[in-house]
Amino acid sequence: MSGVEKQTGRARGEEWWQTGIIEMSPGVIRLRGYEIQDLIGRVSFPAVIWLMLRGELPSEDEAALLGIALGAAVDHGPQAPSIAIARMAATCGVGINSAMASAINVLGDVHGGAGEQALSFYGDIAVALDGGMALNEAVSTRLDRFFGQEKGYVPGLGHRFHPVDPRAPRLLELVRDFAARGVVNGRFADIAEAVEADVARRKGKKIPLNIDGATAVIYGELGFPPPLTRGLFVLSRSVGILAHAWEQSQQSERNKGPLPREWLWAYSGPPARPLPGDEGADN
């Protein structure tokens, strides 16, 4: 049987794992068409992240703005379930990769999805702007729908713990700087601030932009689709997850529980009882 013929089933197999991200042959690795050795040392880490996710290289300024968003959300302390899980896992006899995996895994819709929701919300308004609607009207219409049909908190606004999240105003300030230099156009910053202002009018008090709203502004300005922002948040928070897993692993605790070792949980179930059939038994 010839090599050509053998190729057939193999070609079908290789096609099954088709990708446009990476190309390899012996001695050659190309990412999105670029030789890896051309990228190394000439393209920053955030620019590599961009290239991998978007297919093209960003400008240096775009990469810098992406790096700013990634650096801003690395940690919010061990009251966050993900960070606590990383620390607990690190005491259970698994590798640092597995401690990180258990933690990253919980960055779901509730813990990791706020930025995605905020960017979707801003995106709805951006679509209305593209259709010719004025900013205030587009925001007001979207908020009417939110308060009428949806529920909960307006995405990107407010924080359980911080009266003002110190990351958000600094990030918005930077977006304005980058917009002034023409790197981005500032539209998502306009939208986010208009949402904040409209909600303040409705509620009679300001509910300030939070980290999820502020990073959603940046990711929106840079053209990332909403579901990718969850992935970017994972890359960002992974840094804190690693730092906490590492710090914990340098200590001697074993099987770290959520509460101090000598404490127990409260039990709220049925009182002690015999098995059915043993009810009247003496023993």
Next chain:
Amino acid sequence: MSGVEKQTGRARGEEWWQTGIIEMSPGVIRLRGYEIQDLIGRVSFPAVIWLMLRGELPSEDEAALLGIALGAAVDHGPQAPSIAIARMAATCGVGINSAMASAINVLGDVHGGAGEQALSFYGDIAVALDGGMALNEAVSTRLDRFFGQEKGYVPGLGHRFHPVDPRAPRLLELVRDFAARGVVNGRFADIAEAVEADVARRKGKKIPLNIDGATAVIYGELGFPPPLTRGLFVLSRSVGILAHAWEQSQQSERNKGPLPREWLWAYSGPPARPLPGDEGADN
């Protein structure tokens, strides 16, 4: 090109995923050679577990003893990192499968490996018995090595919380019953009790067998290799993990942290400081 020729690369691909566990063709599923519809309703769940892991069906008694060990270790409460993680994950917006995965993932060498270590320890003694050594001597020799060269706790003995782990004596009692009926030979029970007695002599106080030691006895009696006992423990504790994830998911908490919401962690790092270069700045 003929079908035979196309087959070639395909055959190589199919060979890559070779297994002796399951065979399928359209309308046919066989586990270890048995038609699935022959197994269903005639072979208990523990017997299916045994068949999948060992390749042959157990006797009904063997399956019953396996089921007893699996049922005994399902839960030890939310101070265990795995159970706490399951509950935390369930509040983060991930599916119940992912909540379970984050939890199961931490059943590593420290949290999930005690049974494996106990069975290896007993196995070393069993090898000495096979070589003709008397039980007390085999136990004593192994413990000499343990106290001389290894460190920490003797595998399978003692419990941080329970003076006597209530699961262990009941499990040993059942092993003795099954041995009396000839289902198992009781050798691992002998070994475990001899270890317990020898350690009591050395320490001057009894350090009783714990759940890991007791289930290791059962798994050893039933012929499971030590590393598989970790897998069996995962199957067992998965039940508690699921129960806790489910109970938690029926409540309304979001992003459940390890401590009550209004509490913070203690900070032990450097005090607040300016960035290098800003030290003398006014702002």
Next chain:
Amino acid sequence: MSGVEKQTGRARGEEWWQTGIIEMSPGVIRLRGYEIQDLIGRVSFPAVIWLMLRGELPSEDEAALLGIALGAAVDHGPQAPSIAIARMAATCGVGINSAMASAINVLGDVHGGAGEQALSFYGDIAVALDGGMALNEAVSTRLDRFFGQEKGYVPGLGHRFHPVDPRAPRLLELVRDFAARGVVNGRFADIAEAVEADVARRKGKKIPLNIDGATAVIYGELGFPPPLTRGLFVLSRSVGILAHAWEQSQQSERNKGPLPREWLWAYSGPPARPLPGDEGADN
């Protein structure tokens, strides 16, 4: 400071991890009010699973039927992503618990949710029956809504690979047996068969019940809520996941990829290109 006063913050902490599943004190472990040593050896493994999830002990027959469903879905071979992942993970230098976790984690809405969807679908029909509607009408109304507003495959019917899934008719036969003995009332079996018959009339060909439909019938008969059926599927498939991870770990492969080692993927991205700015360069 007195013990009572110290207690306060501790009590708040302990309350934070409240559960109705397990109660402990030194030497005492109670599951749902039962002493663990009373359960061990007297209650089967499926009965322990039921107790943990439902809060009360099942009858022996109910436990047997639960065990039948759990045993039926343990494996469908390494073309299923979960099983392939378990095998790949087992070659990467992680513990068997972590190999299992990576695999269990992917039993999500698509891979693990079919039973949950089927039971929800049957449950909608059961609600209509409770309201006095006849079976055929309730089924037809629900299917009208499905074909009108929803899309894709009718939950619980059809199989990509098996013309008839050999597990399904055997499981239905057993449900009928248990119903004949009064263990369950057979209503979900009626619903599933009526759905199958109605769809056959609409399509002009029978699309037979699959494993997810059949286990959904059992879980429905036994009173499990739909989201818990995903958890039960995880417990069941975990057996196959463990068996495959174990079989793989007994071989010598390292970093097992999805395709034979000497194969590559097909690349579909941009062709090789220089970095921007290097376009005209000689090197």
Next chain:
Amino acid sequence: MSGVEKQTGRARGEEWWQTGIIEMSPGVIRLRGYEIQDLIGRVSFPAVIWLMLRGELPSEDEAALLGIALGAAVDHGPQAPSIAIARMAATCGVGINSAMASAINVLGDVHGGAGEQALSFYGDIAVALDGGMALNEAVSTRLDRFFGQEKGYVPGLGHRFHPVDPRAPRLLELVRDFAARGVVNGRFADIAEAVEADVARRKGKKIPLNIDGATAVIYGELGFPPPLTRGLFVLSRSVGILAHAWEQSQQSERNKGPLPREWLWAYSGPPARPLPGDEGADN
């Protein structure tokens, strides 16, 4: 009861989650003592990673070199189990965070540990140098021990697929540039090249440095301890994992298996057989 008294149990709880990484109070987030708003926009993403892991800010050059190593190892294609798992998981109905978690989880001792092993190996040699031994002698002594007592491949050398890994020489060239500018001292580069040369002499052919050896050189030059290099590799490869999960999620596949959908695995277990007791049955 006074606030001070209530504080006691709470303080014990808060102490349980002590960390030196992050400090918070309402409106304030400090990482390693720095206000988050001071870091944002002034410190690059790699510098934030360094600060979180090491406790102090790096120089700009050190951060740049860290970023180079992180960018170099982002992807090696879907034949790597981690990347394949990310793609498979993305088709199973879980969030992108969970797809990433299942993949990151397998970066264990075999798949993710090579850099850690290489840096430990180089570190042993560095200790000998600190003790006054000459480079060639230190390398030779360590390699004697390796070939005498250990086994397998010399850490950091050789590649299954690439005759020369194109990332390694480029990374070494950059380390030399940074050493020439005094950012690092080049000692780990010297060690790695001396190891490569000594092995070439022993084997009679060059087995060139690979990506794990080259990044280990950088992490060693920058002062990272070996186990942290696994964590850094996770941060790096997470980028490729995210890119592949994302690319896959934009397609319509469901439950992507390792092989083309119409292929099966090869079965190597016992042939079809009846249940014990049914052997002579007619049906």
